[in-house]
Amino acid sequence: MTTATDTLLDGTHTVLTPEYVEFRFTVAGLYSRFLAWLLDGLIVMGISLAVIMGLGVVSMAFEGLGNALAIVIYFLIEWGYSIALETVWSGQTVGKRALSLRVIQESGVRIGFYHAALRNLARPVDRLPFFYLVGGLAALVSGSHQRLGDMLAGTIVVRERRLRVPSALGTSGEEGLLADPLFVSRVKRLSTEERELVLSAALRREELRLEARLRLFSALGARLQDALAMEKPAHLSDEKWTLLVAAALVPRPDARAPAPRARALGRG
Incomplete structure (x- = not known):
């Protein structure tokens, strides 16, 4: 009440x-x-x-x-x-x-x-x-x-709620794509709104029900393919593809700069 x-x-x-x-x-x-x-x-x-x-x-x-x-x-x-x-x-x-x-x-x-x-x-x-x-x-x-x-x-x-972005987002085994300069450079050109959407979805995916989670990442996966002008590798799910994009937005673990904070506009 x-x-x-x-x-x-x-x-x-x-x-x-x-x-x-x-x-x-x-x-x-x-x-x-x-x-x-x-x-x-x-x-x-x-x-x-x-x-x-x-x-x-x-x-x-x-x-x-x-x-x-x-x-x-x-x-x-x-x-x-x-x-x-x-x-x-x-x-x-x-x-x-x-x-x-x-x-x-x-x-x-x-x-x-x-x-x-x-x-x-x-x-x-x-x-x-x-x-x-x-x-x-x-x-x-x-x-x-x-x-x-x-x-x-x-x-x-x-x-505003600030979410601390972890250095790892469950992308082990896909370091090759994260090391691809073309992939990383295109990810860096995403708009601020697209970056916030990707990071928010990546950090809060465990809060969603399975059906909603599948729909969200399906839509995000298609949107990111258009935004990056790149096709998603066939062996990757839409969620894994989105997590790789999120990981490319975060400094690598060997970087000296501290992990950034992603503004999520209060989304919870």
């Missing part, structure tokens, strides 16, 4: 893929989102003050115009700050990054400029009548803690 206190903390958002595999995202609660908003607000305030002070000549010459200009500058910087960073950083601002939060689409994929602009341009409505009262109430009654801007843009704010 969900209590009133739980609504301030994290929740869960589930996405069902076309392969009938469920991915669970940890939805950010109001408390963590407030802290991120507070940090971003301080940054916006500092940038705005710096710009306004730089335009102090206008304020001294035309006091009324200077005050109006200061208000316009503040709102332009606030909107521009959030829209620009959430677009460039795939759903993150400085505050969200510090709190390990990210805005994603309800379908589980990353947002673009359209979603970032839509959810941020709706902030004046969420602020009504003061201090985000409308937005806060909307988030409390929403199953995924969405304010009105999120509902309009079809987005949710989730908590």
Whole structure:
């Protein structure tokens, strides 16, 4: 049962893929989102003050115009700050990054400029009548803690989970393919989204039921053949093929660099 206190903390958002595999995202609660908003607000305030002070000549010459200009500058910087960073950083601002939060689409994929602009341009409505009262109430009654801007843009704010990638992913016996420069170079050219999908599937495959696991790796195997422009070796299963791609994304055991962390966007 969900209590009133739980609504301030994290929740869960589930996405069902076309392969009938469920991915669970940890939805950010109001408390963590407030802290991120507070940090971003301080940054916006500092940038705005710096710009306004730089335009102090206008304020001294035309006091009324200077005050109006200061208000316009503040709102332009606030909107521009959030829209620009959430677009460039795939759903993150400085505050969200510090709190390990990210805005994603309800379908589980990353947002673009359209979603970032839509959810941020709706902030004046969420602020009504003061201090985000409308937005806060909307988030409390929403199953995924969405304010009105999120509902309009079809987005949710989730908590990122970082998974440590082990040095071995069950690929023993296939070192020859991992040593193939053509295979490795093509794997390195995979998009960020494709890399995250492969690593997430490789690390969490034991959590899936057999039928869902077979469907997931069958779809991934076909997608990777297209992305790499390479045919899967006949003796490899779709899961083994995907694990080899994941292993090629991880530094070899003899490398001095520590094993990287794969961002899974909260998928569980």
